[in-house]
Amino acid sequence: MPVMHFRIQWPDGDEANCYSPSLVIGDFFTPGHAYALEDFVERSRQALGIASERVREKYGFACSAALDQLAQIEHDAARFRDRPDATVKVIEFS
Template structure:
């Protein structure tokens, strides 16, 4: 399965490298675009859920790395919940 990494920038300027076991991320995000925090989290939940299910279909088990990445995104996003204008920028895919 092709792996994809995507680099993001949180509202405070911190950057993070994220992992997906599938190219499905490119169906949900566009490099250079900023997404409202809640939208970014929702898209991440959808995309990484699909990616994990693709692994399940191929190998018979969910992708724990995709689920771990989603949990990390959700934890990091929680820091900015009190900022109604918070956005997350998708910097690049690799």
């Protein structure tokens, strides 16, 4: 299965490298675009959920790495929930 990495920038300027077991991330995000925090988290839930299900369809089990990545995104996003104007920028895919 083709994997995709995507680099993001949190509202405080910190960057993170993220993982998806599927290219579906490209259907939810555009490199160079900033997303409102909650929109970014919801898009991540959808995309990584689909990616995990694609692994399940192919191999018979969900992708724990996709679910772990989602948990990390949700954890990191919680730091910025008190900022109504918080955005997350998708820097690039690789």
